[in-house]
Amino acid sequence: MRNIKPAVLTGEHFMNGDYACAEGALACGCRFFAGYPITPATEISEKMSRRMPEVGGIFIQMEDEMASMNAILGASWAGVKSMTATSGPGFSLMMENFGLGIMMEVPCVLVNIQRGGPSTGLPTLVGQQDMMQARWGSHGDYEVIALTPSSPQEMFDFTIKAFNLSEKYRLPVLLMSDEIVGHMTEKIVIPKEKDIKIVNRKKPEKYTDKYLMYKADKDLVPPMANAGEGYKVITTGLTHDEKGYPAMNAEAQEKLIKRLCDKILKNKADIIETQERETEDAEIIVVAYGSPARSALSAVKLARKEGIKAGLLRLITVWPFPDEKILEVANKAKTIIVPEINRGQIVREVERCSHDKCHVISLPKLGDIHTPYEILKVIKEVNK
Amino acid sequence: MSMNEIHPMDKLIRADRMPHIWCSGCGLGTNFTCYLTAMEKSGLDLDKCVIVSGIGCTGRIPGYTNIDSFHTTHGRAIPFALGLKLANPELTVTVFSGDGDLFAIGGNHFIHAARRNVDINIICVNNFNYGMTGGQFGPTTPLDAITTTSPYGNYEHPFNLVDLAAASGAVYVARWTSIHVRRLTKSIQEALLKKGFTFIEIISPCPTNYGRRNKLGDGLDEMKYYREHSIIKHGINPKEADLSFNGEIVVGKFVDIDKPTFLDNQPDMSQMSVNNKK
Structure with a gap:
C-alpha cells in the first residue's frame, strides 16, 4: 500500500514557498481548500490536490475566484478550517466575498502570491501592488489582518499564524506573499505536531431560545456556532443586530461596523508583529516587508560594514498598520527608506505615522526585487 | 383567535421577524410554506438542515426560516452552499433563491x-x-415582456431553466407554479431526500412589478392564469418545456436519475498502492 503522508511532515525539507504554505495549512488543521488556477499561486492548489485526500480533507477546483472565496466561507461555517490561494486578478474577484467574510465574521485564510498588475500584468514576475487593495479592496469600512512572509519557512509559519488569528478574531486573514517568496526554494523545518500552537474559534454555550448569534464577549468577538450544531444560525451580509437579524438603520450600522473595526484595533498589541535589526542606534532605517526585506537586510549589513548607522524595521503584520512602532523609529532616525515592489503604497502609511519627525524616502521598483546594492546606494546618498 | 394561539408553522419560522417584506399577491409566502411543509414531512433532522440564499425577494427566505440560515451575496449562494455540504456531508443543504440571482450573476x-x-x-x-x-428584465424574462429596463418590450431570449439544469447534469429537475401547492411540496420533499444536485423551478407571481406592467392583473389573477394554462407533462424532454410570454406553462418532473456525486467520486486512499506512485 502507498505510504500516505501524515498531516504534519515533521522534519527538514527543501521546499518552495507555495508548497510550504500548503503544508502550514495542513499542519494547523485546514481540511478544506477551494481555488482556481493562477500563476504564481497554482503550486498551492497542486499541493493541496495531492495532500488533501491523504489527510481526509476536501480539495475543490472552483469555476472562478468568487466561487472559491464563497466555498471557503461555507466550509468554515460547517466548522472546518478553510483556505484559498490566488494572485492579483483572482484577488480582485475575491474582494466581493472577502467583504462577506468580514460581515459574517468567518474565520478562514486568503493567500495572495502577488504578481505585477494592474489587470493581467506580469503573471510570472513579482509585485507588491495589492497592499492597498488588501486594506481597502472590498467596499465599505472595515479592518483587516494581513501578514507578509519573506521566506518559505515563514510561508509555513505565517500560514499557521494566519489561521490562528482568523479563528481568534473571526475574520478572513490575508497572507500577502509575493512571487519571489512563493517560488523560492529553501530549507524549511516543520516542528513536531505537539509543538505547533493552534487556536480554535470560541464556541457558544448550550443553545437556548435566548441565544444571540452576534453578541460579542469583552474581546469584541462573538463565540461562533457552526451549522448543524442546533444553534439555528442566522447570518447575513446585511447590517444586522446581535440576533443576526437584518437591521436597516443608522444605529445598527454604527454599532456593528464600530465593533468589527474595534475588535482588530483594540487588539493591535496582540496582533501586530515587527522585527528590528540594528535599529538601536540607527540614523537611517529601512522599513520593508515581503521579499524586499531580504535585500534590505543585506543592504543594512553592507552599510554597517562601511560604518553607516543603518537599521531594518521589517513589517510582519502590515495590516493593522504598526502606527506606534513607525512613530517610535521616526523619533530616533533621521531618514526612513521604504523599498517596495510597487509605486509606493506602504510608504504613504509610513509618512502618515512618522508625523514629520524624520525624512521618509520611497524606493519604488516594478517587476523585480531591489538588489541590496540599490538599497545600499540610497543609504549612502542619504548618509552624505 | 386567542393571542396565545400559534400557527402550525411557527416552530419552523422566525415568528419574531414577521411581518415579512413581501408584497401582497406575491407567490413567495405560498412557496415558502411548501418548502417548510416538505422539510417537516421529509423526516429529516431539522438541526442538520441548512438553507442558503443570495440576494433578492426570494433571498429573504432563509432569514425567516428557523433552521441554520445563510443570506449571502448576490449570485453566490451555490458555492457557499457547496462549501457547507462538502465540509460537513451530514448536512442537507438547500439553496432557495430567485431567477436573477441564480441564473444571471450566479449562472456560472x-x-x-x-x-x-x-x-x-x-x-x-x-x-x-x-x-x-x-x-x-432578467435572464428569464420572456420576449416582448415590459419591464423598467425593457420599456419597448424585452428583446433578449430567455433561458429555459429546466433544460439548462438537465443539460448541466442535475439528477432531479422539476417545474411547478405557486398554485401547484400539493405537487410542489411533494417535489421539494423528493428533492430533499434525493442524493445529488436537484433543481426545482417555481413559476411565481410578482403582481407589483412584472404583473402590473404586463397587465396580468393582481396576484390572484396570475394564480388563475397558472391554473388555466399549466399542463403537466412528466418525463418529457425539458427542451420541450420552453416558456413564452403569456403562453402555456409546461410543468412536471422532467428528470429523476442517479449518478455518483462529487463526494462519491473522491479518491479512495485506502486503495492506493506503492506502485501507483510514479
Whole structure:
C-alpha cells in the first residue's frame, strides 16, 4: 500500500514557498481548500490536490475566484478550517466575498502570491501592488489582518499564524506573499505536531431560545456556532443586530461596523508583529516587508560594514498598520527608506505615522526585487 | 383567535421577524410554506438542515426560516452552499433563491455545481424579473415582456431553466407554479431526500412589478392564469418545456436519475498502492 503522508511532515525539507504554505495549512488543521488556477499561486492548489485526500480533507477546483472565496466561507461555517490561494486578478474577484467574510465574521485564510498588475500584468514576475487593495479592496469600512512572509519557512509559519488569528478574531486573514517568496526554494523545518500552537474559534454555550448569534464577549468577538450544531444560525451580509437579524438603520450600522473595526484595533498589541535589526542606534532605517526585506537586510549589513548607522524595521503584520512602532523609529532616525515592489503604497502609511519627525524616502521598483546594492546606494546618498 | 394561539408553522419560522417584506399577491409566502411543509414531512433532522440564499425577494427566505440560515451575496449562494455540504456531508443543504440571482450573476456557479453533482438542492423562484430592485428584465424574462429596463418590450431570449439544469447534469429537475401547492411540496420533499444536485423551478407571481406592467392583473389573477394554462407533462424532454410570454406553462418532473456525486467520486486512499506512485 502507498505510504500516505501524515498531516504534519515533521522534519527538514527543501521546499518552495507555495508548497510550504500548503503544508502550514495542513499542519494547523485546514481540511478544506477551494481555488482556481493562477500563476504564481497554482503550486498551492497542486499541493493541496495531492495532500488533501491523504489527510481526509476536501480539495475543490472552483469555476472562478468568487466561487472559491464563497466555498471557503461555507466550509468554515460547517466548522472546518478553510483556505484559498490566488494572485492579483483572482484577488480582485475575491474582494466581493472577502467583504462577506468580514460581515459574517468567518474565520478562514486568503493567500495572495502577488504578481505585477494592474489587470493581467506580469503573471510570472513579482509585485507588491495589492497592499492597498488588501486594506481597502472590498467596499465599505472595515479592518483587516494581513501578514507578509519573506521566506518559505515563514510561508509555513505565517500560514499557521494566519489561521490562528482568523479563528481568534473571526475574520478572513490575508497572507500577502509575493512571487519571489512563493517560488523560492529553501530549507524549511516543520516542528513536531505537539509543538505547533493552534487556536480554535470560541464556541457558544448550550443553545437556548435566548441565544444571540452576534453578541460579542469583552474581546469584541462573538463565540461562533457552526451549522448543524442546533444553534439555528442566522447570518447575513446585511447590517444586522446581535440576533443576526437584518437591521436597516443608522444605529445598527454604527454599532456593528464600530465593533468589527474595534475588535482588530483594540487588539493591535496582540496582533501586530515587527522585527528590528540594528535599529538601536540607527540614523537611517529601512522599513520593508515581503521579499524586499531580504535585500534590505543585506543592504543594512553592507552599510554597517562601511560604518553607516543603518537599521531594518521589517513589517510582519502590515495590516493593522504598526502606527506606534513607525512613530517610535521616526523619533530616533533621521531618514526612513521604504523599498517596495510597487509605486509606493506602504510608504504613504509610513509618512502618515512618522508625523514629520524624520525624512521618509520611497524606493519604488516594478517587476523585480531591489538588489541590496540599490538599497545600499540610497543609504549612502542619504548618509552624505 | 386567542393571542396565545400559534400557527402550525411557527416552530419552523422566525415568528419574531414577521411581518415579512413581501408584497401582497406575491407567490413567495405560498412557496415558502411548501418548502417548510416538505422539510417537516421529509423526516429529516431539522438541526442538520441548512438553507442558503443570495440576494433578492426570494433571498429573504432563509432569514425567516428557523433552521441554520445563510443570506449571502448576490449570485453566490451555490458555492457557499457547496462549501457547507462538502465540509460537513451530514448536512442537507438547500439553496432557495430567485431567477436573477441564480441564473444571471450566479449562472456560472449553477452550471458547475450541477456538472459536479454536488449533493445540494436548488429551489428557484422564477417571477420573470428583478422584483426587489423595482422590476427590471432578467435572464428569464420572456420576449416582448415590459419591464423598467425593457420599456419597448424585452428583446433578449430567455433561458429555459429546466433544460439548462438537465443539460448541466442535475439528477432531479422539476417545474411547478405557486398554485401547484400539493405537487410542489411533494417535489421539494423528493428533492430533499434525493442524493445529488436537484433543481426545482417555481413559476411565481410578482403582481407589483412584472404583473402590473404586463397587465396580468393582481396576484390572484396570475394564480388563475397558472391554473388555466399549466399542463403537466412528466418525463418529457425539458427542451420541450420552453416558456413564452403569456403562453402555456409546461410543468412536471422532467428528470429523476442517479449518478455518483462529487463526494462519491473522491479518491479512495485506502486503495492506493506503492506502485501507483510514479
